Amino acid sequence: xxxxxxxxxxxxxxxxxxxxxxxxxxxxxxxxxxxxxxxxxxxxxxxxxxxxxxxxxxxxxxxxxxxxxxxxxxxxxxxxxxxxxxxxxxxxxxxxxxxxxxxxxxxxxxxxxxxxxxxxxxxxxxxxxxxxxxxxxxxxxxxxxxxxxxxxxxxxxxxxxxxxxxxxxxxxxxxxxxxxxxxxxxxxxxxxxxxxxxxxxxxxxxxxxxxxxxxxxxxxxxxxxxxxxxxxxxxxxxxxxxxxxxxxxxxxxxxxxxxxxxxxxxxxxxxxxxxxxxxxxxxxxxxxxxxxxxxxxxxxxxxxxxxxxxxxxxxxxxxxxxxxxxxxxxxxxxxxxxxxxxxxxxxxx
Amino acid sequence: xxxxxxxxxxxxxxxxxxxxxxxxxxxxxxxxxxxxxxxxxxxxxxxxxxxxxxxxxxxxxxxxxxxxxxxxxxxxxxxxxxxxxxxxxxxxxxxxxxxxxxxxxxxxxxxxxxxxxxxxxxxxxxxxxxxxxxxxxxxxxxxxxxxxxxxxxxxxxxxxxxxxxxxxxxxxxxxxxxxxxxxxxxxxxxxxxxxxxxxxxxxxxxxxxxxxxxxxxxxxxxxxxxxxxxxxxxxxxxxxxxxxxxxxxxxxxxxxxxxxxxxxxxxxxxxxxxxxxxxxxxxxxxxxxxxxxxxxxxxxxxxxxxxxxxxxxxxxxxxxxxxxxxxxxxxxxxxxxxxxxxxxxxxxxxxxxxxxxxxxxxxxxxxxxxxxxxxxxxxxxxxxxxxxxxxxxxxxxxxxxxxxxxxxxxxxxxxxxxxxxxxxxxxxxxxxxxxxxxxxxxxxxxxxxxxxxxxxxxxxxxxxxxxxxxxxxxxxxxxxxxxxxxxxxxxxxxxxxxxxxxxxxxxxxxxxxxxxxxxxxxxxxxxxxxxxxxxxxxxxxxxxxxxxxxxxxxxxxxxxxxxxxxxxxxxxxxxxxxxxxxxxxxxxxxxxxxxxxxxxxxxxxxxxxxxxxxxxxxxxxxxxxxxxxxxx
Numbered sequence: 001x002x003x004x005x006x007x008x009x010x011x012x013x014x015x016x017x018x019x020x021x022x023x024x025x026x027x028x029x030x031x032x033x034x035x036x037x038x039x040x041x042x043x044x045x046x047x048x049x050x051x052x053x054x055x056x057x058x059x060x061x062x063x064x065x066x067x068x069x070x071x072x073x074x075x076x077x078x079x080x081x082x083x084x085x086x087x088x089x090x091x092x093x094x095x096x097x098x099x100x101x102x103x104x105x106x107x108x109x110x111x112x113x114x115x116x117x118x119x120x121x122x123x124x125x126x127x128x129x130x131x132x133x134x135x136x137x138x139x140x141x142x143x144x145x146x147x148x149x150x151x152x153x154x155x156x157x158x159x160x161x162x163x164x165x166x167x168x169x170x171x172x173x174x175x176x177x178x179x180x181x182x183x184x185x186x187x188x189x190x191x192x193x194x195x196x197x198x199x200x201x202x203x204x205x206x207x208x209x210x211x212x213x214x215x216x217x218x219x220x221x222x223x224x225x226x227x228x229x230x231x232x233x234x235x236x237x238x239x240x241x242x243x244x245x246x247x248x249x250x251x252x253x254x255x256x257x258x259x260x261x262x263x264x265x266x267x268x269x270x271x272x273x274x275x276x277x278x279x280x281x282x283x284x285x286x287x288x289x290x291x292x293x294x295x296x297x298x299x300x301x302x303x304x305x306x307x308x309x310x311x312x313x314x315x316x317x318x319x320x321x322x323x324x325x326x327x328x329x330x331x332x333x334x335x336x337x338x339x340x341x342x343x344x345x346x347x348x349x
Numbered sequence: 350x351x352x353x354x355x356x357x358x359x360x361x362x363x364x365x366x367x368x369x370x371x372x373x374x375x376x377x378x379x380x381x382x383x384x385x386x387x388x389x390x391x392x393x394x395x396x397x398x399x400x401x402x403x404x405x406x407x408x409x410x411x412x413x414x415x416x417x418x419x420x421x422x423x424x425x426x427x428x429x430x431x432x433x434x435x436x437x438x439x440x441x442x443x444x445x446x447x448x449x450x451x452x453x454x455x456x457x458x459x460x461x462x463x464x465x466x467x468x469x470x471x472x473x474x475x476x477x478x479x480x481x482x483x484x485x486x487x488x489x490x491x492x493x494x495x496x497x498x499x500x501x502x503x504x505x506x507x508x509x510x511x512x513x514x515x516x517x518x519x520x521x522x523x524x525x526x527x528x529x530x531x532x533x534x535x536x537x538x539x540x541x542x543x544x545x546x547x548x549x550x551x552x553x554x555x556x557x558x559x560x561x562x563x564x565x566x567x568x569x570x571x572x573x574x575x576x577x578x579x580x581x582x583x584x585x586x587x588x589x590x591x592x593x594x595x596x597x598x599x600x601x602x603x604x605x606x607x608x609x610x611x612x613x614x615x616x617x618x619x620x621x622x623x624x625x626x627x628x629x630x631x632x633x634x635x636x637x638x639x640x641x642x643x644x645x646x647x648x649x650x651x652x653x654x655x656x657x658x659x660x661x662x663x664x665x666x667x668x669x670x671x672x673x674x675x676x677x678x679x680x681x682x683x684x685x686x687x688x689x690x691x692x693x694x695x696x697x698x699x700x701x702x703x704x705x706x707x708x709x710x711x712x713x714x715x716x717x718x719x720x721x722x723x724x725x726x727x728x729x730x731x732x733x734x735x736x737x738x739x740x741x742x743x744x745x746x747x748x749x750x751x752x753x754x755x756x757x758x759x760x761x762x763x764x765x766x767x768x769x770x771x772x773x774x775x776x777x778x779x780x781x782x783x784x785x786x787x788x789x790x791x792x793x794x795x796x797x798x799x800x801x802x803x804x805x806x807x808x809x810x811x812x813x814x815x816x817x818x819x820x821x822x823x824x825x826x827x828x829x830x831x832x833x834x835x836x837x838x839x840x841x842x843x844x845x846x847x848x849x850x851x852x853x854x855x856x857x858x859x860x861x862x863x864x865x866x867x868x869x870x871x872x873x874x875x876x877x878x879x880x881x882x883x884x885x886x887x888x889x890x891x892x893x894x895x896x897x898x899x900x901x902x903x904x905x906x907x908x909x910x911x912x913x914x915x916x917x918x919x920x921x922x923x924x925x926x927x928x929x930x931x932x933x934x935x936x937x938x939x940x941x942x943x944x945x946x947x948x949x950x951x952x953x954x955x956x957x958x959x960x961x962x963x964x965x966x967x968x969x970x971x972x973x974x975x976x977x978x979x980x981x
Contacts, residue, residue, distance in 0.1 A: 026820070028820075055815070056815075056818060057812065057813055057814060057815045057816070057817065057818055058812065058813050062656070065823075072820050072822070073820050073822075073833065075820075076818055077818050078812040078813075078817075078818050078820075079819075079820035079821070079822075080656075080659060080686070080820070080821055080822060081821070081822025081823065081824065082652070082682060082822065082823065083678055083679060083823055086648060086652045086679060088649075088652075089644065089648065089649040089650075089651075089653050089656065090655050090656035090659070091656060092644075092649070092652075092653050092656060093615065093617060093642070093652060093653030093654055093656025093657040093658075093660075093664070094656035094657060094659055094660045094812070095656075096615065096640060096642055096653065096657065097615050097640065097656070097657040097660040097661070097662045097664075098660040098661070098812065098813065100813060101660070101812055118645060118646060118649075119645065119648075119652070122644075122645035122649065320640055320642070321640075324636075324639070326635075327636035328636045328638065330636075331636050332636065333636060333637070333638075334634055334637035334638075336604065336605055336608045336637075336775045337774075339601055339604060339634065340601065340605075340772050340773065340775060341589065341591070341772055342591075343389075343591050343592065343593075344389050344392065344591065344592065345393075345589050345590060345591045345772065346392065346393045346395060346589070346590050346591075347588070347589050347590070348395065348582075348585045348586065348587050348588060348589075348590060348771075
């Protein structure tokens with residue numbers, strides 16, 4: 001929508017004009033490498049925002065530093081490209097002061113999990129109403145190809161010619177340990193799935209954490225073949241569908257069940273689904289099941305894709321605001337003269 | 350006014366101008382409370398006061414140990430005073446460790462009141478005494494008064510149903526009661542306070558009140574002290590007064606600024622000594638619509654403040670030196686995106702963790718230059734505890750008017766020290782104008798870096814305003830449009846614009862006023878919490894007939910426009926600082942004057958005498974000023 005249209009809408013205060021993707025495209029040239037997965041994510045979010053029923057001026061994008069963090073420049077919304085790792089802090093301050101805004105945080109595996117790991121976990125545990133989208137490409141792109149906190153053990157990069165000796169972390173396990181109330185994974189090669197997940201994250205009330213497997217064509221191409229390779233992906237990944245049993249495979253003949261505390265794969269005749277397969281449920285307060293899913297890794301297990309957890313808890317910004325509202329309701333709007341004159345006072349004549 | 354202030358015929362009562370008392374005891378002995386009660390009582394009585402709490406960084410160091418000693422010094426007077434006093438006239442020592450660490454400051458002939466019961470072998474040993482100083486004649490140069498406070502207190506509270514330990518805790522009130530009688534203070538303020546504080550527990554109210562009264566009556570009836578003293582109310586300007594500590598004043602100042610700007614305050618902080626009290630204080634005032642966030646670290650605190658500023662709040666982050674170091678990258682972000690932000694630095698002894706509970710003013714250069722790139726940020730500093738109130742408002746005004754982060758420097762001495770404050774009428778304070786653009790002409794596109802011609806401030810368009818969608822960030826901005834730009838000449842232009850914007854503030858701040866003659870031999874130049882000591886030293890030197898004047902700089906970036914000219918009117922310049930000469934270096938660099946540094950970094954404020962001595966030396970001959978020597 002053009003500026004004029006927005007203003008026209010303001011002026012006559014009529015029913016909201018339906019926004020579309022074009023309304024969210026800024027006039028800045030997109031400068032990611034050709035073939036970068038970020039393009040698909042950008043287009044998807046620009047398609048998701050019109051579905052949010054939130055006016056454009058109330059959608060805010062805040063990012064840190066890295067390839068992914070250039071994102072706000074390309075969105076025709078309010079945006080803030082901040083400093084390395086600190087986007088969740090700025091977003092927390094903004095959302096706390098302005099609970100009326102929808103605040104998105106765009107980050108990457110370096111920005112969000114390495115330099116900004118501390119802020120990420122605290123934003124999640126406080127359940128600040130933020131939509132945190134982590135583009136995980138398992139590499140440092142903008143600094144030209146060093147290993148990241150999600151790079152595989154032993155990965156050879158410019159800064160690890162003999163192989164990295166860092167054990168990688170699992171972003172979703174971390175999010176779960178940080179008490180995030182919405183946790184999901186999607187990938188840049190399935191636009192439809194990304195749409196669903198980002199829309200659900202956008203509409204979630206509380207801290208939403210979405211890991212997007214994002215391909216870096218230059219420094220880490222094909223890092224997510226389990227989900228991107230059309231030939232094998234049905235056997236190497238599993239779609240989490242609410243209320244449905246955990247079934248995967250091209251022929252839908254494999255499932256996940258529990259053996260003691262451990263998941264195991266069971267193969268079956270696709271006409272006869274065994275009864276003891278796990279059924280997907282994302283609304284459990286208990287984190288054990290979601291934790292188990294978050295640890296399922298290739299090649300032993302299919303990679304779970306979808307919403308791992310989605311629960312409702314009062315949000316930080318709501319509670320901060322309600323303390324203010326309650327204080328005003330209980331004792332009336334504060335009077336500064338009363339504060340100035342508080343304590344023991346005396347008069348000099 | 351008082352129901353408990355008796356003047357008995359049989360005791361001498363002597364009128365004196367001022368007294369400096371130091372209460373010293375174990376961290377658990379409640380010395381800070383005792384001192385602040387004496388302060389409040391004296392303030393309500395109309396004395397001028399100045400206080401210096403001095404406590405260890407440890408919450409409870411081992412009982413009776415030297416590092417565990419906590420002290421509170423206060424100066425109260427019937428005339429105008431500006432410092433907590435160079436040395437105590439009276440030292441109240443609650444145990445041997447307190448005596449050991451504080452005796453060196455008590456001049457010979459000074460009054461020394463000790464809790465005799467605490468001078469037992471174990472405590473003596475812990476304090477490093479090989480023999481009991483109360484018995485070995487080593488205190489013969491002092492007016493020693495031995496009081497078995499534990500025993501007297503215990504006896505007085507015998508009938509009250511409380512465990513012995515709880516009763517023993519009241520002995521600081523016994524000591525306080527004695528001092529109230531000695532200096533003819535009413536017990537009312539403290540009795541009232543006890544009632545409020547312990548109201549839920551009548552036995553505790555009773556015990557503390559009884560301890561206070563017992564100390565008072567003990568001093569009155571015993572022959573231990575032959576004289577008591579009267580200090581008349583000070584002649585202060587008419588008005589309503591209260592006692593105020595610096596951190597309290599800063600907090601109320603920020604609150605007032607938010608009211609003056611009719612814009613909500615968001616205060617974001619990570620607990621750090623000695624700044625935490627500002628967070629504590631502000632978090633009480635939620636019914637003003639303000640929000641306080643305790644963030645996960647120093648960086649998160651400034652980040653959240655920047656986010657709140659982006660959203661249109663008066664955003665403040667408070668910290669102390671090490672925290673400012675952590676905030677420096679984000680501070681530059683605020684500078685780059687030109688959002689208003691107030692950064693409070695309650696300075697403490699550094700470097701590194703340094704001396705958390707002790708005062709210093711060694712973050713001046715950090716505040717001015719401790720960031721990457723050319724990073725001009727306005728820096729202002731409060732001069733006295735109550736000045737923190739006005740400087741908090743001033744920091745807010747500058748931040749909003751010029752769309753810039755502002756650093757407000759106070760220090761541990763100002764933060765925890767107190768003085769009487771003539772309470773201002775809120776209606777007399779100048780309002781702060783906040784403008785968020787809301788309307789654009791038909792064909793206009795919002796230009797986030799199109800500046801106000803006079804102030805060079807950019808517009809503060811806040812999220813949620815239709816038609817004003819724009820992006821900001823830490824990458825260099827193209828002039829006017831605010832788009833990312835790597836153009837070489839644009840960077841030159843933007844660097845110059847940022848510099849000129851801050852420079853331009855010089856037109857908007859008051860000129861310096863010279864205390865004393867407008868020209869002469871020696872000019873003492875100070876900034877921050879040394880104001881009281883410098884002014885008093887200047888006053889005394891002038892009474893001695895010396896041509897000494899002083900100025901106090903509250904605006905450190907930019908400097909007031911008449912600073913250079915004033916410096917040029919004096920033959921010699923002395924710059925006392927609680928650092929190794931930071932302002933002095935700046936003055937020499939900027940104004941090419943031969944300023945001499947008087948440096949002290951002992952975690953303690955200047956004594957008036959130290960500044961006088963340095964000025965006298967500089968005055969009399971072309972002698973180089975030496976640093977303040979370490980105490981014995």
